[in-house]
Every structure is written in structure tokens, then in C-alpha cells.
Amino acid sequence: MINLYSWPTPNGHKVHIMLEECGYRLGRDWQVHPVNIGAGDQFKPEFLKISPNNKIPALVDSQGPDGKPIALFESGAILLYLAAKTGKFLPKSDRQKFEVLQWLMFQMGGVGPMLGQAHHFRIYAPEKIEYAVNRYTNEAKRLYGVMNQQLTRHRYMAGNSYSIADIAIFPWLRSWQNQGIDWADYPQLKVWFDKIAQRPAVKRGVAVLADLRKPITDDKARDILFGKTQYQAR
Known part of the structure; x- marks a missing residue:
């Protein structure tokens, strides 16, 4: 168990x-x-x-x-x-495995910390610090742009197969409104997001x-x- x-x-x-x-x-x-x-x-x-x-x-x-x-x-x-x-959800070949791992690290080192800070300063901070709000909102938009561009070339975040990279990133984007994001600016990422959200295991x-x-x-x-x-x- x-x-x-x-x-x-x-x-x-x-x-x-x-x-x-x-x-x-x-x-x-x-x-x-x-x-x-x-x-x-x-x-x-x-x-x-x-x-x-x-x-x-x-x-x-x-x-x-x-x-x-x-x-x-x-x-x-x-x-x-x-x-x-x-x-x-992690390929066997070294080439494909490291392609997935780099996007997992992208989530761990960028998406999670930066979107978390955007969320904090926009929603939870006891005082609204304009510099911090702008800093992390802009970084959130940059990261969304990186992911949107990646998905213009691939079906999933690390290629054409669903992987732990997708599983790692998806939950962080569920609070897109609190991060100052407009989905209209990231159409490919929105298609991916909706596709992942419909997976039965993701719903569970x-x-x-x-x-x-x-x-x-x-x-x-x-x-x-x-x-x-x-x-x-x-």
C-alpha cells in the first residue's frame, strides 16, 4: 500500500x-x-x-x-x-527521457516557484507591492509564453507523448486567473490544458x-x- x-x-x-x-x-x-x-x-x-x-x-x-x-x-x-x-510516463530511450526531464525541471525550478510568487503577491500578501505584483505577473506571462510556443510544435509538453512533464505542469495552471493570465494570449497552451483536464485520471x-x-x-x-x-x- x-x-x-x-x-x-x-x-x-x-x-x-x-x-x-x-x-x-x-x-x-x-x-x-x-x-x-x-x-x-x-x-x-x-x-x-x-x-x-x-x-x-x-x-x-x-x-x-x-x-x-x-x-x-x-x-x-x-x-x-x-x-x-x-x-x-517516462520514456525509456535516453534522448526522449532527457527531453521529458528538462521540462520536469522547468516546472520544478520555474513554473512552480514563479507562479506561486505571482499567486502570493497578487492574492495573499497583506499589502499590494506594485513592483512584486508586476515582477511575478510578468514572469508568469513569460513562462506561459514559453509553454505556448513549445506546444505549437508538439502535442504534449515534452514531445508527442503524455509524460510526467504534463502531469507536473498542469495543476499549476489551474489558478491562471490568480496569476494574471488571459488564455486568449496562449491559444496552444489552452488547447493542451483543456485536453489534460478531460483525462479521467486527472479528474480523479x-x-x-x-x-x-x-x-x-x-x-x-x-x-x-x-x-x-x-x-x-x-
């Missing part, structure tokens, strides 16, 4: 989708354990044992590569682990824990997520 410790964020949904795409079914092959990041669950000692960076998601597979349990944190590493375990994945997520409106949750609580020594 695979146990996933998660919350309905883009990084959480990446792994929810991957598990379902790999043929695992929630309740049968994998279980999800909510980690309410607005309430501070990510700082509990039992969670820090498997995710020392106090971030979701984290995975524990009772049947690891050597038949022994393995614990993993970082969503990109988890996607790679599941791809290796199942033989799905983004529904996992979705009813638990609530808007961040209170000061305590803001402090836990963005304030001094985040930086206390563990």
Missing part, C-alpha cells in the same frame, strides 16, 4: 494525478492522509520524519525498490519514483481532498504559511 501525506495544492495534485494515471486507485492501492498546511500539520514531528523540509506531499511505499518501505518527499522526486516503479486526481481546502482568511493561517511560524527552528 502507498500512503500519501498531502493537501489539495498544485504539488499535492501532481502526485494525486500521477498515482491515478499509473493505475493505482484511491482506497484500493493508495491512501491519502490530509496534512492541513493552514493549521500547521506540516510541522508535526511525525510528518517531519518523512518530509524534513516540512512541505507536502510526502509518500511512504510499503513495497519499495528492495521490497522494504521507502519514504520520499519533493513532488518531482515522487513523480520520478512512480514512473520508475510502474514503467509509465484533482478531486482528492478538494473539499477540504478553504480560502486563507485568518491571521493564524497566514502566519503559519507565510510568517514567522514558517521559519522557526524544528
